Amino acid sequence: MTATASGTTVTGTPAAPAPVPFGLACGWYALSLLQGRIETHLEHALQAHDLSVREYSLLDVLSAQHDGDGGHLRMNQVADAVVLSQSATTRLVTRLEDRGLLERYLCPTDRRGIYTNVTPAGLALLTEARPTQDAALREALADARTDPRLVPLVETVEQLNRAAKR
Template sequence: MTTTDPALTALANGWAALYLLYGRIEAHIERALQSGHGLSVREYSLLDVLSRQHDGEGGHLQMKQVADTVVLSQSATTRLVARLEDRGLLSRYLCPTDRRGIYTDVSDAGLKLLQEALWLVSGSPPSPGDRPRSRTCARGNRTTTRGSWTRRGPSPKT
């Protein structure tokens, strides 16, 4: 017969309880987001992460960074981005300095939906100063069309 360390047993029991509680909270938020705003928790998380981007150095995330942040594979993240882009909540564009890079921005409709859904996740109605809000992103140098990306303005350095 083996003896089990009581501290290890308590730790394992605590972890199991935390995992169960997390699942219940996520399921509750999922139902509320779906019924109230037509969003899944993953979609909400993606919109939230992308809404925090800015035009400063390191302000835009590459798809791998986005995938790591929302804890999805790159292919699952790309499919999720495509679905939200089809709904008009996101737009993709070529990186102005690296032709291989594709960045994603939250559209005005996406920001509005995120703002409406924010109270469900935060537990309190948003005040006028709460994020997300329209970003001061220099969108004049890029245009997007579903399935293809074009660039306007100066050519990137090669």
């Protein structure tokens, strides 16, 4: 019996699963697996609002800005917050701006700076999509709890959520 690239033997019997990595790689594998599962679940749910996970994240981050010192984020800060490169963030901002969900304007005190704000239409879409995103996140975490490798990470996410609410 020889294993094939598909993971089954020539006789059709399933091959043994790939060994689970140990040590630090095991933790990274679990974190990557959890992130991938959550993102896939959120991506599917947010399609109902014609939003991707990154678009939702960008609207959410930018909706938390405020006027005053430190109230607006520079593009590199936005890129870090939504975990994208600066060029990918700029393209994402442009797409949402084209849809009328964001607007850009020059910083009144530093003409080199460009700010990005969520428009009323963007805020309305974010408000409409937030319950969907929250429910999908809860579902994804509940599903992840069925995998023993992911339980400690799910518990950590839940602890972080509780701490943020305090």
